Amino acid sequence: MPFKILSKYKLEDSGTLYEMDIRAALIARKAFAGNFIILRVNERGERIPLTIADYDRDKGIITIVFQVVGKSTLLLSHQ
Template sequence: MEITFKHTKGGETLMFKILKKEELSEQITLFDIEAGDIARKARPGNFFLLRTHEQGERVPLTIADFDRDRGTITTVFQKVGRTTNHLGTFNEG
């Protein structure tokens, strides 16, 4: 399932693929996400706004790691509310 991001430049909605999903605990999940433009511009301390569907709540998630060469970002989140619990149901692909 792909994730919808609200692109900050021009307000364009983009979709990104989950390359890796790792359950770190019952409530903590790690995603590696294919997001070339974001990875190229990422800096320590950056975050991105995520929506699980077009009318969904905007959730800020921290970029925990990034790989400019592979065009990937890594985020780790805790399932605490409706949106992050829904996000936790997403799988690779």
């Protein structure tokens, strides 16, 4: 199921650490501290486990933070 990326920010000058806000209402409603998601950049992409860094139940938004360390996270950084 595709989700909409609302924003993406570089968290450092080298461009390998990113913060991304994603509209995912169902996930945001059920999120708790320590939860993670399994994300795929596309249908054939590898499954990437990422911790939910923040969430807003009212707005239906989750925030993830990731570091570019391979092909899949590099693709994610270009979304």
